[in-house]
Amino acid sequence: MTLSGIHAAAAPKAVGHYPHARRMGDLLFLSGIGPRDPADNSIPGNDYFADGRVRRYDIEAQARAVLANVRAVLDASGARWEDLIDVTVYLTDMARDFKAYNAVWAEHFPDPASAPCRTTVGISALPTPIAIELKCIARIED
Structure with a gap:
């Protein structure tokens, strides 16, 4: 079995030197994906102080954006939304954000x-001023 790296043009560029996803057989492993906007690298819902520190953020905006970015990588990989089998969610403030994130999740997976x-x-x-990142595994049927 060969591994094939995938770069999705419709997803934000990787923060480091790695692919958006890698396929092994019928499994697709997505690298950690954040909510950055693919067009301009901005972070939805972030409001900054003059010195660049984050003043506040909107976890719902970031959750919707990160799920859209996951979908873009799935699409570029030949997978579908329904092919997701496992997701690890990283939140920088579990106490503040879990309930709101969970509500957005339920919109996408009713x-x-x-x-x-x-x-x-x-x-x-997280390595950039984001409040959420997802690590996903999907199955691709040929």
Whole structure:
């Protein structure tokens, strides 16, 4: 089996030197994906102080954006939204953001029985000023 790296033109550029996804057989492993806007690299819902620090952010805007970015990588990889099988969610403020994120998740996956498995982890920081990142695994049928 060969591994094939995938770069999605409709998704934000990777923050580091890695592909958006890598396919191994019928499994697709997505690199961590954040909510940055693919067009201009801005972060939806962020409001900044003059010195560049984040004053406040909108987790719902970031959650919708990160899910759209996941969809863009799935599309570029030949997978569908329904092919997601496992998602790890990283939140920088679990106490503040879990409930709102969970509501956005439910908009995108209204039937829990057909939603991908999900683990949500609270972390102290991400490499850019984002509040959420997703790590996903999908299955691709040939």
